[in-house]
Amino acid sequence: MAIIKQNSPVLFFYNDSKKWLMNISKKESLHTHIGVLKHADAIGKEYGSRLMTNKDKYVYLLEPTMYDYIMKIQHGTQIVYPKDLGYIAARAGIQDGQKILEIGTGSGSMTSFVASIVKPRGHVYTFDVDEKFMKIAEKNIRRAGVSKYVTQTNLDLKTSKEIPVTEMDVALIDLGDPWVVLPKVRQMLKGSGCIFAICPTMNQLEKLTIALIENEFTDIESTEHIIRTIAAREGKTRHSFQGIGHTTYLCFARKAFFGRKAKTTSKTATKPKTATKPKTATKPKTATKPKTATKPKTATKPKTTKKSTKLD
Amino acid sequence: MAIIKQNSPVLFFYNDSKKWLMNISKKESLHTHIGVLKHADAIGKEYGSRLMTNKDKYVYLLEPTMYDYIMKIQHGTQIVYPKDLGYIAARAGIQDGQKILEIGTGSGSMTSFVASIVKPRGHVYTFDVDEKFMKIAEKNIRRAGVSKYVTQTNLDLKTSKEIPVTEMDVALIDLGDPWVVLPKVRQMLKGSGCIFAICPTMNQLEKLTIALIENEFTDIESTEHIIRTIAAREGKTRHSFQGIGHTTYLCFARKAFFGRKAKTTSKTATKPKTATKPKTATKPKTATKPKTATKPKTATKPKTTKKSTKLD
Amino acid sequence: MAIIKQNSPVLFFYNDSKKWLMNISKKESLHTHIGVLKHADAIGKEYGSRLMTNKDKYVYLLEPTMYDYIMKIQHGTQIVYPKDLGYIAARAGIQDGQKILEIGTGSGSMTSFVASIVKPRGHVYTFDVDEKFMKIAEKNIRRAGVSKYVTQTNLDLKTSKEIPVTEMDVALIDLGDPWVVLPKVRQMLKGSGCIFAICPTMNQLEKLTIALIENEFTDIESTEHIIRTIAAREGKTRHSFQGIGHTTYLCFARKAFFGRKAKTTSKTATKPKTATKPKTATKPKTATKPKTATKPKTATKPKTTKKSTKLD
């Protein structure tokens, strides 16, 4: 039985739009429109118990799930919603042990979600160019409890010539112009590895699809995901009056080898390791271990020139 | 680099509706409407490569993902689709290390999906009454490579007085009358643990919602999930003409303690462990093996009177 | 060219959520958050012209359409939205010359819409029990300019034994319990005439469908209509972030004759005219003209005992 203690994380839940995520701190109180609660009153209770505010409203003390962390994430950027995250995981078959490349860390919500699935044997390598966002993301990832499984790197993969990781199982791209990084993503993905791009506009889907074909991807699929809430009540069941609007479109594909190009080209395309070796030579400071990559512990450490933070 | 060998699983992919999942067997050939391929030609190729059939069609040799296993599952029953599975995982925050209760194994598609996420430290305890389906499910779960993380039990939780497992993180119910098992599910769930029921009809949502409130659940949410495919092509991007119909509605909730009932009742309701202890004492015949799954310590041992199969 | 004059109706349009419908009155001004406009400045302008407020915002002077009247209708009750009204008209094939029965006038929005289509040779017979709403509806119908084609009657068709009209082409029902009036609606509809019921809940659809079969209707169809707005902009086209929620479900059917019942029953069921004659005999005050009803001008005047208002 899980009992709430000092420092335990708790989701104070009144309803879907009134809920607060915090760690219990003996001397603090939660002040809300529906009344006040003392943290101390939660201590010793089992998760799932409820307290009454001084305004006679019941508030439930829930154990936060990854969903709660994602929905409460501090975002100066657009988050990726659970309905979309869930499809990404299910369609790409993300699971324990996989190595995930993420380009565009944003607020760290997708990073956290994916890390919670690939842990403990997998790892997420996430790249962003904005140091400010990286700090926000770092905090969010830490709060979600998955820092150990995430390596954040401040590197612009659009312009960099580095191939910091290889043999990735899945690549997640959350950039305005995802097509720009496709050739590089190819080099980082394993054969038949999956790619998912977050595309808020139809124009992005269109451009990306063209680029995916050019870059020898197959099983290309663009989708959108609509979640509708149903108010199920005795004798009056119907969809909710409150609508849910557009979040994003998703574009999926898998890396293939068309063998279209001449041998010289295919060498660089299908054998990224040889191509990248010279680079490591010129940068002796980064002690890149060989990328055989069957055991994530030893392999695929990002060899970045810039700041790379193993979050732990 | 992952190279295809004898016995490697391969998804022969032509397009989304023409794809075949099989293990490579030197002497076999794949015979399809789009031509013939020799398995032997796939050996030595990298995943993602393509072969040409004798009818000049390209077929891609993809490494199967959990998605491919689910979509190809042998089903005499309705499968739960990836769009719905994904939301279940994201909304309930399913992740590595969790213990999942599933009532209604069906074809084993949801079982396999969830097992792939909670592994290696978590476990799925799945119950069904139909021995025939259980065999189909066992085969599907094995094929998906997650047998080690699943315990299948032939037990009718609607009528049984046993509480075979406790302190489950998440309960997944795929029954025609999910409300019948709610009191029992409560006893098996941890405090603030999540429940998800597959409800194909609105009537089920309505009845279940009423029962969830009676059984002291909170954060109750009924949803439906619509996936729309977009045909993204240069200058002609639009939604697909092919429509996708209804699969199922989903009902989510979290176990709470309303404290409504008198002390005597709350004892059994809130303290399942003490309540269940006597039972294990009275049933020494079930020789439950210790569960290597890192720490499901004392609780959650399936103490079934009927056949329980640790799939491994 | 249509020029705006004193008393002309004008939709002052800033954007879809900021628009005002009024008649031009020389001495008045329109005061809004986006500034002030003098009605006098609109006089002499062609419809479609724009004026600038004192806050430098352009406001367009549009000629109101039936859509504008419906969307601006004074409603203490739920209105039926254009997306649903449009489907009702298209599915039931409503057109000029038809006689429409409406049970539940509500705010008069559906009444006005339908009248605008069946005019000038058709007519809408609408019934409600709430005198207060009837006054609101009367005002709205008048404003929409279709009073001449509408007869409003204060009569409870659930309890009344009268059959005030017959040989209706289409019956529109906006009641909480539409199944109650089905036997009576049958008597008022012509053979194979269409029925449409506004059903906000799934439970209503279910009950009504059962009752429709019992009451010998065919071609029964329940639908819901989702409108999604697309923000089409150069290089950034996507669905709108703002969602649109549930309005209502719609239930359609056509009157059939199953011939199930014995002759005696079928007499009353299929020959309402003979059945109702005795009634008119006992109420000599209502001067009911013969209901041969081939020419709407002469036929089907409602023979109500209560107040019936020919709106003109």
Place this chain on the structure above:
Amino acid sequence: MAIIKQNSPVLFFYNDSKKWLMNISKKESLHTHIGVLKHADAIGKEYGSRLMTNKDKYVYLLEPTMYDYIMKIQHGTQIVYPKDLGYIAARAGIQDGQKILEIGTGSGSMTSFVASIVKPRGHVYTFDVDEKFMKIAEKNIRRAGVSKYVTQTNLDLKTSKEIPVTEMDVALIDLGDPWVVLPKVRQMLKGSGCIFAICPTMNQLEKLTIALIENEFTDIESTEHIIRTIAAREGKTRHSFQGIGHTTYLCFARKAFFGRKAKTTSKTATKPKTATKPKTATKPKTATKPKTATKPKTATKPKTTKKSTKLD
């Protein structure tokens, strides 16, 4: 009571996907997979009655509505579906007495629908370039019984310099490149008149929206319309498994005057009548009556150089 006679139109209705629309012809029989029916047996029956086939299946004898004509229309081209037609009518406020311009007659389904609403005092002026389609459309419009209210003209409005009609209330465009005709459509529309374009792709919506702004339209709205069928059955109500896919997007707008352009330009833009007068002068063969247009009978006859057919 409407009785079926020789030559009466009848929809033989078995279910939504098995239905046949034909005129009764004494000596004919209807041969279908569900059995045979003699037309003669329908004669004398009231609409709504049912007959039994020689395979013991009931078939209903329904009076065809405009919906039935549209759904059965002979189409070599894509038809516009009732869900979309209904919204067009409701959003543009189409009603009796209006003059409608249609560019792209196609199979005549939209033409027929709109004519059935604007009749008897309104009129539809429809233009197409393909003589073959025009013949198909003519037949369909005749069958739907609205030829009297439709003038079909074989004219390419993209290239023609004629302004065949003016002061139209609503313009409906069903072309692949609707933006090409916008300047001309402006000249044919009255001030604040409505435009609706059938746009199957997002790219069309985007291009058209840009062109609408350039051509001084306001209240621009792009939408898509999803119809979902609900299987309402006792205790088992749910959405239909059968999905409905994409048909088209719709783009709506109203003609405004931005007054952006210099006086010389605005003259031609806002005063189409003076602009077009010289043209009639040079073409004395077309006896164009003055376009005062308050009474559609006398006004706005298309002054085409090519073949214009008043369908009557």
